[in-house]
Amino acid sequence: MDNQWVLTLEARCCECRRLLFKVTVGALRGLVQIKCPRCNACNDVRPDGPNQPRQASNGTGAACGLR
Numbered sequence: 001m002d003n004q005w006v007l008t009l010e011a012r013c014c015e016c017r018r019l020l021f022k023v024t025v026g027a028l029r030g031l032v033q034i035k036c037p038r039c040n041a042c043n044d045v046r047p048d049g050p051n052q053p054r055q056a057s058n059g060t061g062a063a064c065g066l067r
């Protein structure tokens with residue numbers, strides 16, 4: 001199995017949408033905080049598992065994260 005197709009997610013900055021990093025599905029288990037090198041915005045990236053219900057409680061910066 002050399003070329004196993006792996007689904008990668010892209011984490012982009014909330015502010016300027018710069019690509020912060022890529023990660024394979026399942027590689028993230030918890031919250032990752034990363035500061036954007038371009039606009040210095042702090043981004044919280046959470047793993048978005050398929051079985052995880054969306055937590056849209058405190059509406060701050062809801063739409064950013066993994067895609």
Ligand SMILES: [Zn+2]
Pocket residue numbers: 013014015016017018036037038039040041
């Ligand atoms: Zn940015």
